[in-house]
Amino acid sequence: MTTESTAVGSSARVLQNEIEVAVIGAGNWGTTLAHLIASNGHRPRLFTRDPDKCATINREHQNPRSLPGVQLHPGVVAVTDFADTVRSAHLVLLVLPSRGLRETCRELGAFLRPDQPVVHAIKGLEIDTHARMSQIIQDETCARQLGVIAGPNIAVEVAAGKPAGTVIATPFPAIAALVRSLLSCQQFRVFDGHDMHGVELCSALKNVVAIAAGMVDELKLGDNAKAFLVTRGMSELMRLAFALGAEPATVAGLAGVGDLMVTCASPHSRNHRVGVALAQGMGLDEAVESIGQVAEGVYASLAARALAQANRIEMPLFTQINRVLHERLPVLEALEGLLQLETGRDVPGVLRRRG
Amino acid sequence: MLRTSHEADGRATKPGVLSGARIADEVVRRVRSRVVDGSDAHIEQLLYETIYREQLRLADNDSDPRVEVDRAFIRTLRHDLAHARSPQLQQLVHSVLTHYTEEISGHFDPRVYKLATTVIPPALGALLHGGRPSLRMFDVRERVLLEGEVSALQWAARAGTVVLVPSHVSNLDSLLLGYAIFALGLPPFAYGAGLNLFSNAIIGYFMRNLGAFTVDRKKQDPLYLDTVKEYATVLLEHGQHMLFFPGGTRSRSGAIESHLKLGFLGAAVSAFGNRRARDAESKPIFFVPCTLTYPLVLEGASLIDEFLRREGGPHFVDVRDEFERPERWYDFLRQLAELDLQVHVRFGTPLDIVGNKVDVRASGISRDRRGRPVDPVRYLYRDGAVVHDPDRDAQYTRLLADEIAQGFRGESVALPSSVLAYAVFRRLRARYPTLDVLRLLRVLGPHASITLSELRPELDILLAKVSQLSAASAIHLSPELQGAGVQDVLESGAKTLSSYHREPVVVLEGDLLRIHDPNLLLYYRNRLAGYGLCAEQDDPAEELRASRRFRP
Numbered sequence: 001m002t003t004e005s006t007a008v009g010s011s012a013r014v015l016q017n018e019i020e021v022a023v024i025g026a027g028n029w030g031t032t033l034a035h036l037i038a039s040n041g042h043r044p045r046l047f048t049r050d051p052d053k054c055a056t057i058n059r060e061h062q063n064p065r066s067l068p069g070v071q072l073h074p075g076v077v078a079v080t081d082f083a084d085t086v087r088s089a090h091l092v093l094l095v096l097p098s099r100g101l102r103e104t105c106r107e108l109g110a111f112l113r114p115d116q117p118v119v120h121a122i123k124g125l126e127i128d129t130h131a132r133m134s135q136i137i138q139d140e141t142c143a144r145q146l147g148v149i150a151g152p153n154i155a156v157e158v159a160a161g162k163p164a165g166t167v168i169a170t171p172f173p174a175i176a177a178l179v180r181s182l183l184s185c186q187q188f189r190v191f192d193g194h195d196m197h198g199v200e201l202c203s204a205l206k207n208v209v210a211i212a213a214g215m216v217d218e219l220k221l222g223d224n225a226k227a228f229l230v231t232r233g234m235s236e237l238m239r240l241a242f243a244l245g246a247e248p249a250t251v252a253g254l255a256g257v258g259d260l261m262v263t264c265a266s267p268h269s270r271n272h273r274v275g276v277a278l279a280q281g282m283g284l285d286e287a288v289e290s291i292g293q294v295a296e297g298v299y300a301s302l303a304a305r306a307l308a309q310a311n312r313i314e315m316p317l318f319t320q321i322n323r324v325l326h327e328r329l330p331v332l333e334a335l336e337g338l339l340q341l342e343t344g345r346d347v348p349g350v351l352r353r354r355g
Numbered sequence: 356m357l358r359t360s361h362e363a364d365g366r367a368t369k370p371g372v373l374s375g376a377r378i379a380d381e382v383v384r385r386v387r388s389r390v391v392d393g394s395d396a397h398i399e400q401l402l403y404e405t406i407y408r409e410q411l412r413l414a415d416n417d418s419d420p421r422v423e424v425d426r427a428f429i430r431t432l433r434h435d436l437a438h439a440r441s442p443q444l445q446q447l448v449h450s451v452l453t454h455y456t457e458e459i460s461g462h463f464d465p466r467v468y469k470l471a472t473t474v475i476p477p478a479l480g481a482l483l484h485g486g487r488p489s490l491r492m493f494d495v496r497e498r499v500l501l502e503g504e505v506s507a508l509q510w511a512a513r514a515g516t517v518v519l520v521p522s523h524v525s526n527l528d529s530l531l532l533g534y535a536i537f538a539l540g541l542p543p544f545a546y547g548a549g550l551n552l553f554s555n556a557i558i559g560y561f562m563r564n565l566g567a568f569t570v571d572r573k574k575q576d577p578l579y580l581d582t583v584k585e586y587a588t589v590l591l592e593h594g595q596h597m598l599f600f601p602g603g604t605r606s607r608s609g610a611i612e613s614h615l616k617l618g619f620l621g622a623a624v625s626a627f628g629n630r631r632a633r634d635a636e637s638k639p640i641f642f643v644p645c646t647l648t649y650p651l652v653l654e655g656a657s658l659i660d661e662f663l664r665r666e667g668g669p670h671f672v673d674v675r676d677e678f679e680r681p682e683r684w685y686d687f688l689r690q691l692a693e694l695d696l697q698v699h700v701r702f703g704t705p706l707d708i709v710g711n712k713v714d715v716r717a718s719g720i721s722r723d724r725r726g727r728p729v730d731p732v733r734y735l736y737r738d739g740a741v742v743h744d745p746d747r748d749a750q751y752t753r754l755l756a757d758e759i760a761q762g763f764r765g766e767s768v769a770l771p772s773s774v775l776a777y778a779v780f781r782r783l784r785a786r787y788p789t790l791d792v793l794r795l796l797r798v799l800g801p802h803a804s805i806t807l808s809e810l811r812p813e814l815d816i817l818l819a820k821v822s823q824l825s826a827a828s829a830i831h832l833s834p835e836l837q838g839a840g841v842q843d844v845l846e847s848g849a850k851t852l853s854s855y856h857r858e859p860v861v862v863l864e865g866d867l868l869r870i871h872d873p874n875l876l877l878y879y880r881n882r883l884a885g886y887g888l889c890a891e892q893d894d895p896a897e898e899l900r901a902s903r904r905f906r907p
Contacts, residue, residue: 106725114709114729115736142723144709144734144754145747171750174737312892 019182020045022089024104026053026078028066028155029121030095035159036183038075045085046078054078070159086111091119091178093149094137097294098124098204101133105140117145117175119168123203123259124296125303132200147175148196149183150203150255152262154269161187167254169193169200191254198246202256205241205304206263207271207297209233212321213264214275215331229317229338230264235347236315240304243311271297278324279331301325316341378593379456382585386452389581391445398444399436401578405451406433408576428454448578455582459568498691501535502831503701503766504643507715511641511705512541514719516594518623519544521645522612522763523600525653527684532598532645535700545590546598547583547619572603584622591626591640601759607662608895609655609881611646611763615756617749624708624748624755631732632741639731641713642755644703644762648833650696650772651855652878653687659878663793666899670793673874690855701831703762707731709751710758768831769821769883771839775848776879778813779805779861779868781889791902792877799873801858807845807866814841820888830886852879 019042023034026048034044048054057063057078061071079085086092086108096104101122112118118141122133131139134146147170158164168179168190176192184190193199209230216226238251250256263269274295277287288295301322308315320338323329390398409429413422435447511517521532529546536544547570568590570583591597599619602612623640630637652658663671691698705713711721711729721729734751735741782805787795818841824830835847849868852875853859860875861868870876877895884893892898 109723109725109727114731114733139724142711142727142729144751171746171753173746174744 019043019090019178020088021182022047022085022092023095024085024092024108025095026050026057026063026066027095028063028159029153030093031057031063031066031072031076032155032159033093033095033121033149033183034076035070035072036185036188038073040182040185041075042182044076045089046076047082047085048078048080051080054080067156067159070156082107083111086116089116091117091175091182092143094118094120094122094133096122098122098126098133098296098299099294102126102136102140105137109141112141112143114142114144116143117147117172117178118143119147119149119170119175119179121149123150123207123300125201125204125300125307127299127302130303130307132197132204134196134200145172145175146170146196147172147179148199148203149179150199150259152254152258154262154266156268158188163187163189165189165191165254165258167191167193167199169196169198169250169255171196193250193253193255195247195250197244198241198250199253199255201241201244201246202237202251202253203259204296204300205237206234206256206260207295208301208304208318208321209237209260210263210269210271211275211278211295211297211301211325212317214269214272214277215279215324215335216275217272218276218279219332219335221335226264229335230260232338233317234260236313236317239313240308240311240315240318243313244307270295274298283328284325298325378586378589379453379460381589382456382582383449383452385589386578386581386585387445387449390448390578395441395444398448399439402432402436402444402447402451405576405578406436409574412573412575451578452582455574455579456586458571459583459586494692495534496538498688498696499531499534499698499700501539501700501702502768503645504704504715505539505702507705507713508643508702509539509541510715511643511713511719512596514715515639515641516591516626517541517544517596517705518591518620518640518642519596519598519645520601520620520642520759521598521647522767523602523605524647524649525605527649527653527687528600528605528647531647531698531700536598542596544596544598547587580618584618587619587622588626588629591623592630594638597623601756605654605658607658607665608884609652609659609662609878610884610895611767611882613760613885615760617752617756620755620759621749621752624752625745627708627731628735628741628743628748631735632743635732635741639719640708641705641719642707642710642759643705644759644766646699646701646703646763646766646768648699648701648768648770648882650694650698650770650851651687651690653684655878656856656872656875659874662878662895663796663874663899666896666903667793668903670902672793672797687855694851694854696851697833699768699831699833701766701768703766706755706758706762708755709734710755764885765829766831767882768833769825769836770833770851771835771844771848772851773848773879773882774817774821774836774844775814775852776860776876777883777888778810778817779870780876780880781817781891782809782813783870783873784891792898793902796873796877799870801871801873803870803873804864804867805870807868810845810868811841814844817888818844821883824886824888852876 021037021042021044023030023037023044023046026046031046034046037044046057053063053065057072057076061074061076063070063072092108092112094101094104118137120133120137125132126136134148137143137146147168149166149168151164151166153164153166164187166183166188168176170176171194180190180192212233213226213230216229234251234257238248241251242248263271266272270291270293273291274287274297277290278284282290284298288298301318304315304318305322308318316338320329320334324331324334390401406429409425413426413429432447432451435443439447508517519532521528545568547568568586587597601615601620603616606612623642627640660673690696705715707713707721708731711723711731713719714722717728721731723729732741783799783803784795787798790798818839821830821832821836825832836844845863849861849863853862856872856875858871860872860879861870881895884895
């Protein structure tokens with residue numbers, strides 16, 4: 001027997017801490033978000049298909065595989081019944097690898113109602129279609145009240161209670177308010193954005209730049225070189241994102257520059273680690289295997305290449321990284337190739353948008 | 356007097372007649388209550404903005420008697436506002452809203468509608484013949500084909516309130532749609548028509564009496580925009596079917612509109628919410644996209660001219676001889692008949708407020724993109740009830756507009772003339788790869804030509820691509836194109852394009868196709884832009900922007 005919720009919590013509901021959130025995906029970020037929601041007194045239902053994991057979380061309030069050593073708030077309830085979890089949620093929060101999203105959404109669509117908002121915290125683009133995550137959700141479900149959470153948020157740091165900031169980007173102010181009340185606390189600052197489109201593009205594309213940063217670090221080319229390369233990558237990212245409908249200022253926000261800084265610097269960043277591994281001479285498969293987790297930049301680079309071609313935007317840095325990743329171009333050769341390019345304008349004088 | 360069904364009110368009153376005056380009162384009351392909710396400073400600001408915008412508008416033209424009336428009104432308003440205190444501010448708002456509502460209101464009269472629809476079609480025929488034997492053969496039923504989801508539209512008009520949203524090609528669109536609505540046995544549709552159409556005495560008379568209300572696109576002050584949108588909302592809430600062109604204006608480039616105006620769509624989304632908030636059982640509102648495809652466009656020459664001037668700016672130089680291009684609708688209709696050409700009016704699948712397709716075979720439930728049933732009213736729910744949320748509705752309106760634009764593309768009809776124009780233009784571009792579009796038009800001038808041996812392979816590839824699109828339901832093929840070969844398209848397309856316009860667009864001469872009017876060639880080619888038919892950029896506006904960026 002399931003109770004049918006009545007979606008988007010009113011302010012009364014928020015005050016009474018009655019918001020039930022279906023957190024789909026019990027990896028390190030999903031678990032962390034569930035922990036924050038519970039710490040704010042609301043009711044996260046952390047969905048996992050793994051009954052052992054579910055039992056461990058509910059018994060020991062720990063998720064040792066994803067967040068070793070972190071004690072979770074007892075309000076984090078792990079569940080394995082997908083349909084029930086979705087039906088009774090006031091808000092659905094999707095925290096999965098981008099490659100699994102479409103399939104999960106197809107399942108989600110069978111239970112979701114139009115009044116249930118869906119927010120995702122996924123940094124990727126679909127390989128075949130180059131679709132943003134919110135486009136996949138719209139394709140596969142009836143949900144139209146959507147939002148995205150993104151920013152410089154290394155899960156283990158947030159879970160350990162260290163200060164961090166994030167952005168909830170959505171064209172629906174009611175959803176922004178709801179997410180703020182679910183997640184915001186003294187250590188975790190939640191900012192509003194309305195450019196969902198731009199935040200999704202920035203947070204997916206910046207992973208490609210992070211791979212390049214890992215390469216420069218490993219090759220010890222110096223801090224100047226790293227800043228140079230990351231900034232040029234940013235400039236390419238901005239041109240592409242703008243052509244695809246993002247607002248330029250979004251690139252300067254938490255999901256753009258903010259996330260890029262942490263991804264390019266932190267040894268926790270999977271994408272950075274892929275870059276390091278490649279620079280050590282590993283092949284792509286070996287590099288990905290050595291990390292043991294999904295590095296979204298590997299796939300985002302393919303989507304970026306196709307989108308850049310379709311929009312006739314030159315992205316030399318992205319192109320070279322792509323060739324390293326998918327055409328076995330040696331890292332050093334790729335970076336040398338960039339140094340041989342003619343230098344043009346630093347920042348674009350005019351941004352061009354299609355149609 | 357506007358007769359409406361009363362289910363919208365949700366009250367168990369006996370069906371009655373709702374007067375135009377009552378609609379107007381309701382509009383004024385609603386807008387006024389929103390405005391006077393604000394502070395005095397806010398109200399004052401709105402009034403000053405109205406004066407400012409109206410003065411800018413009225414500074415331009417001087418002859419129209421209506422302009423004189425507006426000038427006097429604004430003069431008085433400015434005078435009164437200077438001395439107004441709090442209670443008088445509200446009174447001034449009221450007078451502005453009343454002034455606007457009076458202009459907007461149509462004078463729909465069911466008796467006139469009945470008269471018009473029984474008398475006009477034969478009368479139109481007689482009028483067109485006008486004693487000229489050449490028009491005897493013109494029969495609107497043979498020349499205008501009503502296609503697509505016709506029965507879904509008829510069902511939607513019975514089961515709910517329809518918002519018909521056509522793409523806008525020509526000034527003839529309104530007349531053809533009026534005919535279509537009548538021929539399909541649909542009840543009358545109200546529609547917002549540009550003020551300029553009312554200045555023609557005969558057309559104006561019929562427009563007013565057939566349910567048109569006035570929209571003055573030049574008025575841009577917030578009070579006017581709010582009033583005109585509320586007018587549409589109130590009409591829809593009372594169950595009045597409506598028609599408006601979401602592109603806002605005729606497509607100047609000849610391309611199908613991709614950027615739609617959100618104002619009236621938003622009004623319709625609000626109407627759905629208002630109705631459901633009052634009465635959960637009230638009828639739904641359906642959005643029906645519709646396209647008109649003309650083999651020849653009455654005012655094509657002046658439209659593309661305007662497009663090139665506007666988008667090309669100083670980079671556009673018209674090399675053709677100057678000549679007058681009046682809209683020759685008599686010649687136009689005669690040519691349609693003589694060449695046995697048809698206008699395609701296609702109706703798409705009805706959509707709900709967020710753009711989900713409505714399944715008329717399943718008594719009008721919405722379906723998500725995977726075909727699962729959806730109850731659209733739940734998009735308006737919070738905590739189990741319909742909640743008013745303008746930010747949310749604005750976003751829904753954007754989603755709906757995207758789906759309608761997509762519907763336009765899918766419901767458009769490819770014709771031999773547009774396929775031919777597309778192929779010829781692409782070959783000409785390839786001939787001068789370094790030229791941007793504006794310079795290409797200049798270089799081509801009125802004497803360019805292309806050999807058929809050069810053209811045929813291009814047409815062959817294009818035909819295959821268009822057929823693929825059609826197989827994927829991304830476009831429709833006209834009957835002439837179905838199974839047509841390259842030679843058929845060449846002959847049929849060239850025959851169409853060499854008629855009607857003052858200068859033939861192209862002429863077939865032995866092994867050559869001569870291009871006399873490259874601008875119109877571009878216009879007819881643009882109809883197929885944006886379908887990804889070639890590897891190059893073919894977005895008309897973007898092509899011209901590229902032209903403007905050119906620096907020698």
